[in-house]
Each structure stands twice: as structure tokens, then as C-alpha cells.
Amino acid sequence: MTDGAARCLEVHGRKDIRDISIPRLTASDPEQLWTSGQWMTERSGGSDVSLTETRAYPQSDHTWTIKGFKWFSSATDSDITLLLAKTPNSDKVSLFWARVKNEDGSLNGVRIIRLKDKFGTKSIPTAELELTGMKNAVMIGKEGEGVKVISEVLNITRVHSAFGCVTNMRRAFDIVTVYPVLSVNLIFRIIPRNEKYSDDC
Ligand SMILES: Cc1cc2nc3c(=O)[nH]c(=O)nc-3n(C[C@H](O)[C@H](O)[C@H](O)COP(=O)(O)OP(=O)(O)OC[C@H]3O[C@@H](n4cnc5c(N)ncnc54)[C@H](O)[C@@H]3O)c2cc1C
Numbered sequence: 001m002t003d004g005a006a007r008c009l010e011v012h013g014r015k016d017i018r019d020i021s022i023p024r025l026t027a028s029d030p031e032q033l034w035t036s037g038q039w040m041t042e043r044s045g046g047s048d049v050s051l052t053e054t055r056a057y058p059q060s061d062h063t064w065t066i067k068g069f070k071w072f073s074s075a076t077d078s079d080i081t082l083l084l085a086k087t088p089n090s091d092k093v094s095l096f097w098a099r100v101k102n103e104d105g106s107l108n109g110v111r112i113i114r115l116k117d118k119f120g121t122k123s124i125p126t127a128e129l130e131l132t133g134m135k136n137a138v139m140i141g142k143e144g145e146g147v148k149v150i151s152e153v154l155n156i157t158r159v160h161s162a163f164g165c166v167t168n169m170r171r172a173f174d175i176v177t178v179y180p181v182l183s184v185n186l187i188f189r190i191i192p193r194n195e196k197y198s199d200d201c
Pocket of ligand 1: 037039040041045072073075120
């Protein structure tokens with residue numbers, strides 16, 4: 001998600017947000033590195049993003065405050081997130097950049113309701129989050145084009161997923177094809193030969 005977020009900001013982000021975020025998202029020094037979440041899915045149904053209930057409220061300094069509930073958010077320990085919300089002027093979702101934590105380390109208007117008891121990568125926490133007022137959010141791309149803009153992230157995460165699936169399937173295939181050969185070798189060749197050698201000794 002982090003490399004996807006970097007790409008998304010590179011293509012659609014405002015210059016100041018690009019300058020703040022991209023060196024961090026692409027840093028190889030762990031002290032400098034930021035990770036990013038992608039918060040889309042809501043209780044109303046993940047596939048149908050048009051039912052998004054989260055709202056973004058414009059502030060006088062051209063930033064936005066975001067309130068709502070995200071139902072299935074991975075990497076909730078990330079430094080920034082790209083999240084979908086509806087603005088007062090549009091019934092279509094827009095994409096926002098926001099810091100997950102404030103400078104003092106406290107959460108930026110995020111309340112962790114519970115961690116998902118998921119099957120799979122436990123080291124990446126996935127959680128239900130109440131957004132009680134995420135401050136200083138910045139719109140990425142055009143208003144109402146959130147799905148199109150966040151597709152930059154999705155495309156890259158889905159490429160990672162596809163590689164992960166294909167490589168694991170290949171590994172499983174190797175195991176099931178090699179196992180019988182090894183078993184036959186063990187039973188008919190390796191064990192008797194080893195026994196013979198031990199007899200010779
Ligand atoms: C491990 C994990 C991590 C996740 N991490 C994130 C994350 O970081 N950020 C995030 O935003 N979301 C995340 N999600 C949520 C994920 O993106 C959603 O689960 C997904 O969008 C599907 O939504 P849903 O679960 O609400 O299923 P639904 O949308 O309710 O779909 C249920 C079933 O109906 C089918 N279906 C839905 N609509 C149609 C249709 N129109 N026609 C035919 N069939 C349909 C679906 O294929 C599915 O089989 C994560 C999910 C998992 C499992």
C-alpha cells in the first residue's frame with residue numbers, strides 16, 4: 001500500500017503533499033520511512049463504495065476534517081492514510097490524505113474500535129476505526145473522483161496480491177510434484193542404499 005500511495009500522490013497529489021510524503025514513503029532508512037494505509041471499506045458494503053457514509057468538512061485553511069467509520073482498515077499503525085469520504089457538495093466520494101498521528105504521537109481524530117480477528121498476516125493490524133474528526137486532511141485529485149484516484153493504489157496492491165498468489169501456487173505445485181518423487185526415492189532407493197552402506201561398514 002505504501003508504494004501505491006507514493007505513486008498515487010506522485011500522479012495526483014498537491015506539490016506540498018508530494019514534497020512532504022514521497023521522500024518518506026520511499027525512504028530506505030527506517031527512521032525516515034512512513035507507511036500508508038488505504039481506508040475505503042465501510043459497514044454499508046465494501047464493493048459498493050458509493051454507499052460511503054464518511055464525510056469531509058471543509059475548514060477555513062483549505063484543509064478538511066473527516067468524520068465517519070471505516071470497517072476494514074489494514075496497516076492501522078501507518079503514518080499516513082489515503083481515505084475516501086464525501087464532501088458536502090457531492091454525493092460521489094473524494095480522496096483525502098491525512099496524518100494518522102499528531103506530532104505528539106496521539107491519534108489524529110481516530111478511535112480504534114477493535115482489531116479484526118483475521119486469517120493471514122497478523123503482523124499488519126487490520127481494524128475497525130471511528131473517525132471522530134481527522135484534522136488537516138488534504139484532498140487528492142479532483143472532488144468526486146476518489147475511486148478513480150485511489151485506483152493508483154489499488155492497482156499496485158493488486159499486482160502485489162497477484163504475485164503473492166502466483167508464487168505461492170507455484171511453491172505448492174512444486175511441493176506436490178516433488179513429494180511423490182522424493183517419497184519413492186526414499187522408499188526404494190535412498191533407504192536401502194543407506195542400509196547397504198551401513199552393512200558394508
Ligand atoms: C484481510 C483483509 C484486509 C483488508 N484491508 C482493507 C484495507 O486496508 N482497506 C480497505 O478499505 N478495505 C480493506 N478490506 C476490505 C475489502 O476491500 C472488502 O472486503 C471488499 O471491498 C469487499 O467488500 P465486503 O467485504 O463488504 O463484501 P461485499 O461488498 O458485501 O460483497 C460480498 C459478496 O458479494 C459479491 N458482490 C458484491 N457486489 C456484487 C455485485 N454487484 N455483483 C455480484 N457480486 C457482488 C462479492 O464478490 C462478495 O462475494 C480488507 C479485507 C480483508 C479480508
